[in-house]
Amino acid sequence: MGVVTGAAALSGAWDEDRRLARSPTGRIDTTGDGAHVFWFDELPDKRVRFVWDGIAGEPFERVLEQQSGELLVWSLDDRRVAYYGDRAGRFFVGIDGTEAGPYDGMTRSVPPTFDPTGGHVAFGAYVEGVPVLILDGEIQGSWRVAPIRPVFARDGQRMAFVAENRELTPKDSGVGYRQWLIVDGVAIVEADGISASRDGIQFSHAGRLAYGLIDGGQFRFVVDGIPGPPIIDANAPTFSPDGLRFAYVARIDGGVAAVVDDRRGPTFEQVGPPVFSPDSRRVAYAAYRPGRRLTVVVDGHESVDHSDLWGNVEFSPDSRRVAYLAIDRGSGILSRFRTTGRAIVDGSPVGDAWDEFTSTAHFSPDSAHVAFAARRSKDHHMVVDGVAGPPYELVSPPRFGSTGRLAYVTKAAGQFRIVFDGNAGPPLDEPVEIAPGEGFVISPDGAHIAAVARVAGGWRPIVDDRIGPPYAGVGRPVFDGHRAIFTGFRSDGVYRVSIPLED
Numbered sequence: 467m468g469v470v471t472g473a474a475a476l477s478g479a480w481d482e483d484r485r486l487a488r489s490p491t492g493r494i495d496t497t498g499d500g501a502h503v504f505w506f507d508e509l510p511d512k513r514v515r516f517v518w519d520g521i522a523g524e525p526f527e528r529v530l531e532q533q534s535g536e537l538l539v540w541s542l543d544d545r546r547v548a549y550y551g552d553r554a555g556r557f558f559v560g561i562d563g564t565e566a567g568p569y570d571g572m573t574r575s576v577p578p579t580f581d582p583t584g585g586h587v588a589f590g591a592y593v594e595g596v597p598v599l600i601l602d603g604e605i606q607g608s609w610r611v612a613p614i615r616p617v618f619a620r621d622g623q624r625m626a627f628v629a630e631n632r633e634l635t636p637k638d639s640g641v642g643y644r645q646w647l648i649v650d651g652v653a654i655v656e657a658d659g660i661s662a663s664r665d666g667i668q669f670s671h672a673g674r675l676a677y678g679l680i681d682g683g684q685f686r687f688v689v690d691g692i693p694g695p696p697i698i699d700a701n702a703p704t705f706s707p708d709g710l711r712f713a714y715v716a717r718i719d720g721g722v723a724a725v726v727d728d729r730r731g732p733t734f735e736q737v738g739p740p741v742f743s744p745d746s747r748r749v750a751y752a753a754y755r756p757g758r759r760l761t762v763v764v765d766g767h768e769s770v771d772h773s774d775l776w777g778n779v780e781f782s783p784d785s786r787r788v789a790y791l792a793i794d795r796g797s798g799i800l801s802r803f804r805t806t807g808r809a810i811v812d813g814s815p816v817g818d819a820w821d822e823f824t825s826t827a828h829f830s831p832d833s834a835h836v837a838f839a840a841r842r843s844k845d846h847h848m849v850v851d852g853v854a855g856p857p858y859e860l861v862s863p864p865r866f867g868s869t870g871r872l873a874y875v876t877k878a879a880g881q882f883r884i885v886f887d888g889n890a891g892p893p894l895d896e897p898v899e900i901a902p903g904e905g906f907v908i909s910p911d912g913a914h915i916a917a918v919a920r921v922a923g924g925w926r927p928i929v930d931d932r933i934g935p936p937y938a939g940v941g942r943p944v945f946d947g948h949r950a951i952f953t954g955f956r957s958d959g960v961y962r963v964s965i966p967l968e969d
């Protein structure tokens with residue numbers, strides 16, 4: 467990727483393959499694979515209708531916000547969406563270009579939830595005054611669904627949800643209140659409560675089931691039907707990547723400890739989430755000793771003390787290496803409020819000290835290199851294996867492609883550039899965050915970069931050094947074979963825009 471400026475940067479064989487839809491009246495969006503375009507049409511009478519690939523649905527009096535405050539719920543792969551609509555006091559769940567309903571009301575505490583494959587969706591709704599769970603349009607038994615979102619197995623073939631015998635409000639005593647865990651349509655346990663915390667119910671990659679159980683005044687995790695030891699409270703439950711190991715952080719008498727495979731580690735004042743290595747054999751976590759001194763525990767061995775940690779502990783893809791970004795405060799009256807950061811790789815400091823980290827540590831796919839973004843004084847740098855790159859006004863977090871080529875976004879003299887494999891691309895007035903925390907995408911073969919940015923007064927697709935034509939808006943890029951594909955929006959319609967990739 468070389469530097470291209472001027473008119474040459476705005477040339478290239480860009481194709482408008484086909485018009486996808488007419489011009490929208492509302493804010494437009496595309497699915498993550500670029501296959502569908504949609505928006506909410508704002509009608510003159512204040513009603514709203516959902517338009518999917520140019521086909522408008524029946525109008526709603528209003529579209530309801532999710533509990534998160536957003537209008538849309540996305541599947542994990544960003545290829546499907548769901549929303550709530552109110553039509554004359556009857557409620558519907560819109561799913562892509564279809565509708566489920568009508569229902570008496572919606573239970574926002576049981577929002578539309580797609581399975582990891584995107585093939586199934588479940589949500590809570592009121593039917594004849596009772597909140598029930600609906601999976602792919604079918605009511606799941608006569609169970610009264612509790613205010614906890616359903617959980618799917620990784621392959622989408624199994625589902626678990628929590629049912630209750632009555633609504634429990636904060637003013638209720640809880641006497642006589644009961645919950646059941648329903649797995650694949652069968653109640654497998656009854657208890658005072660099932661954990662409603664994040665990942666309190668989860669399936670592993672191997673299909674194992676874990677959940678938190680509250681009964682008889684005791685809390686414990688249950689894995690494959692086998693209860694673990696009783697504890698006061700717990701958080702951060704997680705299966706190892708192979709699904710054969712289970713870890714969590716437990717509050718016990720005298721402090722907090724990590725529990726791995728039912729074996730309790732040393733007690734600390736506070737313990738961070740356990741992290742398994744990719745091969746599932748190793749585990750690491752950060753913990754605070756008394757006096758707010760932090761140590762990193764890797765395979766049971768404690769590091770020297772630090773003041774704090776930026777991000778979490780990171781294992782390399784081959785599981786052999788470990789890195790974290792440590793923060794230390796100075797001592798003495800003049801320096802006790804000053805902090806410095808050092809990268810710790812395989813137990814030893816690497817490179818110089820930094821005033822601030824601006825990303826976590828990232829390993830390359832071959833595990834040979836570690837990169838992170840950091841600041842010293844006013845200058846921001848990309849740091850690779852302890853060596854700082856050129857100074858910039860801003861530097862984004864690093865991203866390695868599949869072949870190990872490193873990419874990141876920089877800002878200098880008011881202009882942005884994407885640096886790919888050490889070479890800066892053409893200047894951009896303003897880039898778009900096309901996904902949370904991502905200003906660009908790297909092709910599956912690791913050879914190309916695609917982005918969206920404002921250049922010369924218009925939003926334009928960007929592929930490597932080539933800048934496309936201007937549009938009122940450009941959707942997220944997708945690589946499809948030997949082409950990069952975007953969605954371009956103009957006043958006369960919505961278009962599919964693509965360009966062939968160069969070797």
